[in-house]
Amino acid sequence: MFITRRECFNAAHKLFKPEWSDARNYEVFGACSNPNWHGHNYVLFVTVKGSPNVETGFVMNLKKLSQLIKTHVTDKVDHKNLNLDVPFMKDILPSAENVAKAFWQQLSAPIEKEGCTLHCIRLQETENNSVEYFGE
Amino acid sequence: MFITRRECFNAAHKLFKPEWSDARNYEVFGACSNPNWHGHNYVLFVTVKGSPNVETGFVMNLKKLSQLIKTHVTDKVDHKNLNLDVPFMKDILPSAENVAKAFWQQLSAPIEKEGCTLHCIRLQETENNSVEYFGE
Amino acid sequence: MFITRRECFNAAHKLFKPEWSDARNYEVFGACSNPNWHGHNYVLFVTVKGSPNVETGFVMNLKKLSQLIKTHVTDKVDHKNLNLDVPFMKDILPSAENVAKAFWQQLSAPIEKEGCTLHCIRLQETENNSVEYFGE
Amino acid sequence: MFITRRECFNAAHKLFKPEWSDARNYEVFGACSNPNWHGHNYVLFVTVKGSPNVETGFVMNLKKLSQLIKTHVTDKVDHKNLNLDVPFMKDILPSAENVAKAFWQQLSAPIEKEGCTLHCIRLQETENNSVEYFGE
Amino acid sequence: MFITRRECFNAAHKLFKPEWSDARNYEVFGACSNPNWHGHNYVLFVTVKGSPNVETGFVMNLKKLSQLIKTHVTDKVDHKNLNLDVPFMKDILPSAENVAKAFWQQLSAPIEKEGCTLHCIRLQETENNSVEYFGE
Amino acid sequence: MFITRRECFNAAHKLFKPEWSDARNYEVFGACSNPNWHGHNYVLFVTVKGSPNVETGFVMNLKKLSQLIKTHVTDKVDHKNLNLDVPFMKDILPSAENVAKAFWQQLSAPIEKEGCTLHCIRLQETENNSVEYFGE
Numbered sequence: 001m002f003i004t005r006r007e008c009f010n011a012a013h014k015l016f017k018p019e020w021s022d023a024r025n026y027e028v029f030g031a032c033s034n035p036n037w038h039g040h041n042y043v044l045f046v047t048v049k050g051s052p053n054v055e056t057g058f059v060m061n062l063k064k065l066s067q068l069i070k071t072h073v074t075d076k077v078d079h080k081n082l083n084l085d086v087p088f089m090k091d092i093l094p095s096a097e098n099v100a101k102a103f104w105q106q107l108s109a110p111i112e113k114e115g116c117t118l119h120c121i122r123l124q125e126t127e128n129n130s131v132e133y134f135g136e
Numbered sequence: 137m138f139i140t141r142r143e144c145f146n147a148a149h150k151l152f153k154p155e156w157s158d159a160r161n162y163e164v165f166g167a168c169s170n171p172n173w174h175g176h177n178y179v180l181f182v183t184v185k186g187s188p189n190v191e192t193g194f195v196m197n198l199k200k201l202s203q204l205i206k207t208h209v210t211d212k213v214d215h216k217n218l219n220l221d222v223p224f225m226k227d228i229l230p231s232a233e234n235v236a237k238a239f240w241q242q243l244s245a246p247i248e249k250e251g252c253t254l255h256c257i258r259l260q261e262t263e264n265n266s267v268e269y270f271g272e
Numbered sequence: 273m274f275i276t277r278r279e280c281f282n283a284a285h286k287l288f289k290p291e292w293s294d295a296r297n298y299e300v301f302g303a304c305s306n307p308n309w310h311g312h313n314y315v316l317f318v319t320v321k322g323s324p325n326v327e328t329g330f331v332m333n334l335k336k337l338s339q340l341i342k343t344h345v346t347d348k349v350d351h352k353n354l355n356l357d358v359p360f361m362k363d364i365l366p367s368a369e370n371v372a373k374a375f376w377q378q379l380s381a382p383i384e385k386e387g388c389t390l391h392c393i394r395l396q397e398t399e400n401n402s403v404e405y406f407g408e
Numbered sequence: 409m410f411i412t413r414r415e416c417f418n419a420a421h422k423l424f425k426p427e428w429s430d431a432r433n434y435e436v437f438g439a440c441s442n443p444n445w446h447g448h449n450y451v452l453f454v455t456v457k458g459s460p461n462v463e464t465g466f467v468m469n470l471k472k473l474s475q476l477i478k479t480h481v482t483d484k485v486d487h488k489n490l491n492l493d494v495p496f497m498k499d500i501l502p503s504a505e506n507v508a509k510a511f512w513q514q515l516s517a518p519i520e521k522e523g524c525t526l527h528c529i530r531l532q533e534t535e536n537n538s539v540e541y542f543g544e
Numbered sequence: 545m546f547i548t549r550r551e552c553f554n555a556a557h558k559l560f561k562p563e564w565s566d567a568r569n570y571e572v573f574g575a576c577s578n579p580n581w582h583g584h585n586y587v588l589f590v591t592v593k594g595s596p597n598v599e600t601g602f603v604m605n606l607k608k609l610s611q612l613i614k615t616h617v618t619d620k621v622d623h624k625n626l627n628l629d630v631p632f633m634k635d636i637l638p639s640a641e642n643v644a645k646a647f648w649q650q651l652s653a654p655i656e657k658e659g660c661t662l663h664c665i666r667l668q669e670t671e672n673n674s675v676e677y678f679g680e
Numbered sequence: 681m682f683i684t685r686r687e688c689f690n691a692a693h694k695l696f697k698p699e700w701s702d703a704r705n706y707e708v709f710g711a712c713s714n715p716n717w718h719g720h721n722y723v724l725f726v727t728v729k730g731s732p733n734v735e736t737g738f739v740m741n742l743k744k745l746s747q748l749i750k751t752h753v754t755d756k757v758d759h760k761n762l763n764l765d766v767p768f769m770k771d772i773l774p775s776a777e778n779v780a781k782a783f784w785q786q787l788s789a790p791i792e793k794e795g796c797t798l799h800c801i802r803l804q805e806t807e808n809n810s811v812e813y814f815g816e
Contacts, residue, residue: 001233001268002269003233005264005265011447013447028736028741031487036493037447038486038487038488039445039446047268052234055153056164057228057234058231058233061164066264078446079439079440079446080444080446081445081446093736093737095738126449127449128686128687129684130683131684131739132683133682134682137777137781138812138814139809139810139811148284167350167351170357172352172357173311173353175284175309175311175312177313188775188777193773193775193777193778198809199710217310263313273509273540273541274539275505278536278538279536328436329505329506334537338536367602369545369601369603370601400610403547403603404546411673415672460639463561464559467675469572470672470673556692575759580760580765581717582692582760583717583720584690585720622718624714624716625716670688670721671688
């Protein structure tokens with residue numbers, strides 16, 4: 001049984017490697033390399049695997065899951081700059097893939113502590129672009 | 137090859153165990169334990185696995201699948217109270233997880249009879265909360 | 273200039289007049305008259321008219337508008353029964369039209385106090401059914 | 409007869425007045441004042457009024473309208489910083505209200521030239537927040 | 545008070561004037577002039593104006609409105625070719641504008657007979673393109 | 681790690697086997713067999729599997745993926761008739777299942793050439809009906 005919680009956050013970022021020239025950054029990352037940033041309404045789906053508790057019928061209380069996501073992820077990234085403001089993303093280029101991986105590392109242990117297993121991080125950057133990470 | 141049919145229904149429910157005090161119900165289930173019920177526009181996605189028929193190109197005619205879902209599920213739960221009105225959910229606490237499981241039991245055999253295999257029941261309770269069940 | 277805030281809530285209701293027979297209730301209201309209730313994920317859009325403040329660029333701070341809606345409406349109806357639990361809807365048949373009107377009466381004065389004008393209450397009961405009320 | 413074209417763009421911004429202290433900026437604009445920016449997937453709806461041409465059945469060719477929006481608005485704001493990168497928004501605090509107004513000024517004349525009238529700029533900043541501007 | 549019913553239908557069409565050359569058709573209508581047709585999942589929103597009935601709380605029963613739309617519009621256009629199969633669209637170029645007008649003519653009288661007033665036909669051809677018609 | 685790109689296209693089709701009578705076609709395919717065609721706003725989701733590149737953080741640049749889909753699929757089907765206009769679908773009955781399979785064959789090799797693996801073709805015909813194909 002899998003349960004999924006959706007959470008939204010708004011953040012700025014750029015895909016830009018300081019060790020590259022602006023021209024090379026533009027060549028590889030296109031408009032996403034704009035030095036003055038751009039941003040997204042990110043939509044995050046966190047899927048947890050487990051067995052429903054016999055008493056409560058819950059794999060995990062979805063309010064609890066929402067709180068874990070807020071504490072470990074969205075409170076730290078909402079209305080922030082993913083390149084500058086987020087300690088757990090320091091030195092990580094914030095491609096959707098890398099952001100999803102970083103969120104996995106934030107959430108895996110706290111969900112384990114609740115007796116469940118993190119199954120998937122899905123991160124939607126735009127209505128057309130999304131990534132899914134299922135751990136190693 | 138997998139095909140998925142979406143069906144919607146509107147129902148009332150509460151997460152409330154009569155053997156518990158109101159206080160304990162509230163502690164565990166929060167606002168969902170309101171004795172006077174609340175409700176949802178549930179969205180149900182039924183996914184069926186099979187091989188496309190060589191003549192028709194269909195895994196299963198989606199109209200047929202829609203009819204099966206109506207006969208075995210949505211006609212019995214739409215505009216109903218999941219705690220009180222649904223024989224196949226008698227004595228089942230209607231958490232999304234338990235509802236998905238009960239729907240699986242309703243749909244598995246009829247889909248088998250059509251020569252296909254029920255693959256997944258996805259039930260969306262709100263735009264933020266959903267569950268997926270793939271059988272035992 | 274108009275600004276619109278969307279808020280969601282989940283509630284139970286029935287369309288049922290106790291002074292009518294069950295048969296007549298069913299004839300007029302169909303499945304919505306189910307004595308044991310059904311429910312919806314209501315989506316509420318509140319539109320406010322005003323001029324952007326020269327300093328802030330805001331007609332009204334949307335966070336303030338969100339708080340007003342929570343205080344005067346959604347805290348009182350979320351996870352509730354619209355027929356039984358909501359003082360400001362006492363003796364009102366909770367058709368979407370009547371609910372929209374009742375919400376208007378809850379929100380009109382508090383929005384006025386902020387120096388703006390309530391323009392429209394839009395209430396979506398399902399993805400197919402919605403109502404709009406612009407006041408008398 | 410009204411026709412509406414939807415266009416999307418992703419941009420960074422902050423609500424921050426340099427003449428105010430950080431504390432006052434935070435008090436008025438909250439998390440939106442984050443000095444390091446945040447961003448959105450903006451959704452823009454441009455509505456044009458006119459009579460369908462007797463020959464083509466079009467108020468205006470929606471491809472033409474899309475091109476006008478691209479040329480005069482989205483090419484200038486997509487993957488940009490609304491505070492820093494957009495000449496037509498220089499010295500304008502990029503609240504949704506002010507952005508909508510600025511877009512109106514960009515689009516009104518070019519649509520007029522096509523023999524139609526700009527009727528409404530609707531700008532959705534998040535799924536919960538949007539503004540509409542109908543001109544003075 | 546306004547109520548809106550959403551109905552969906554799938555149809556083929558082309559924007560092509562037989563009295564014009566293929567080249568001119570392509571010049572004006574682009575890919576929409578493909579002689580072999582293309583098609584859409586049209587989404588139709590019918591808005592009706594009226595006062596809620598004191599007894600029922602309804603402007604018009606939305607099930608009744610849905611039936612009227614089915615009888616007078618969607619049964620006649622769903623899974624059809626708008627250029628070839630629809631008597632009430634004979635000799636009308638099926639631009640979204642013209643389709644909306646033709647639907648208005650189909651629905652205005654039947655809605656009047658129910659004691660209400662047709663207020664708006666909104667027709668969405670794609671997620672990016674839509675038209676609204678409010679009558680003459 | 682999986683990345684998914686969404687692309688939309690509008691096409692006409694019919695489910696109709698010329699070797700069958702009209703009556704049998706109608707019996708099996710219902711309204712979808714209308715000889716004069718119908719159509720859809722198809723939504724295509726292409727999912728690619730791979731490891732994020734250490735330098736770019738990308739499994740594959742989503743703009744590159746979008747271009748591949750355009751070149752090999754959507755440029756060939758958008759505003760077309762799936763039964764008549766698409767060389768790679770010649771003699772294939774355009775059920776959603778068969779269309780998904782045909783798209784897989786178009787996209788598998790070009791994605792392989794980019795060092796990634798095509799994982800899933802999801803094709804949504806309407807908001808209620810969709811299919812997923814994961815290859816043989």
